[in-house]
Amino acid sequence: MNEIAVSFGPGKHLSGTLALPDELGQRDVGFLMLNAGVINRIGPHRFNVKLARRLASQGWPSLRFDLAGQGDSDNAPQAQPFDRQIVADLRAAMDHLERTTGLKRFVIAGICSGAHRGLAVAQEDERVMGLWMLDGYAYPSSRSRLQRYLLQWRRDPAATLRAWAAWPLRFLATRLSRPAPAADGGEPLEIDYGHSTPAPDDFAAMLDKLDRRGGRVFLMHTGGMLWRYSYAQQFHDVFGDRPFAARVRCDFLPDIDHTLTTLSAQRRVIDAIAGWAGEVFGAQDAASKQKPA
């Protein structure tokens, strides 16, 4: 494996590290990893470095990089609004990985806000053929709502009663001034700088768009999201009737925390991603290699 520090993007304002397998050309997709919240490109607890090295050992090239104004990257020479800049930076990263490796299909591996950003760019750039999203958007089902109430109740019955009693007022406040705080004892984990979660139908449309072009999605929800995602089948209970649902892998890891603070959690998640990549994209590699030149 070779690791190469690179600068790219307009004005070379973005900093990143290419991780290239010893032999290029074994795989048809490359991976992109970006910041999780404000953590630089090594990822929480160096997770991105560990993941990139594991993927490279299995033939997958990757580029981990810092978005404009984060980690080692400069601000963009002609900065765009926040959302647009992120899309531009991710596209610049794909351009660079394409120039370096010749690959034209990419998987974006994102944690928390990084997952949201991957989904956003997948709507605009057809080179995105896969998403791994750790603790990205989550949508409640009837069962998860009930479990959330029970969780609240078990944790602090008195506070829960007070919160429920205040619900009508909170509801009114929420309608009058958004965004509203999570006053019901929940602990929002998304670091989305005030950006709202897409409505379920909008989220489904985004996954559907990716699915229709053959893209694949791997969602993972940790114990840090227990307030929002509380059992293994929740995704399929909410979206199971959608055509893409059968092709979306969704793992529930309640004994792992949001930033993968233990080494065993990191190993488990890396194993899962490497396994998923092999199943989904390894088969595509084999198919493409059987095509006549």
Added chain:
Amino acid sequence: MLVCSPFGQESIRFHRMLRVLSDRLASRGIGVLRFDYFGVGESAGDDDEGDLLGWRDDVLIAHNELLRRSRATRIIWLGARLGATIAAIASSQLPSPADRLILWEPVADGRSYLRELETAHARALADAGSPSSSTTPTAIVDEALGFGVSAALLEQLGRLVQADLETAKAKQVILVLPPHQTAGAALAQGLARSGLQTRVDEFSHVFDWSSEEAMSTALVPAPVLEMLATHIEAASDE
């Protein structure tokens, strides 16, 4: 200027600060080398392959690389937390004294530092909502705050004492410490007893070294940037 970064989560917290500081210094003509020790950050090696002696040697390699690339005639070293400790120890191996060592909250008692890591590790797991977590610290065996720790590093930290830092070799040492810190005052006295010209800067801003919180905490607090830049620029102007 050569930067010796802290260990683990503290290094992540300090990363953007160093980037901004480096830009400022470079714009004023001061070359800066930031690097990761072996087994840390972007450098080669796994988490559990690093240890203090290897990192000490990494600092010396980085020092020579900075000299070669910048052709600077004077080199200032900035170390923070365990990075300050490594800088002090590494400077003892220099053929001639470093021009100035700026040591921000150095770790002078390895056992206390290990206890701090244990507490922060337990708190991080509890704060992260890990269902099996407990706020009761347990001894570090092979990981701390999400980073692997080698047996050699644990053993070296367990033996680390103030006297190790007193072997530093520098024309001047600036110790940046929280106000009224007894251990820091003892270290300043120890460095002075070793013949090092030592100055203490009591710095009251509390830098959130090990937090994993992204929000509600500044990555580049202005007082910290100003404090570090002032010390470095003053040294370069002398």
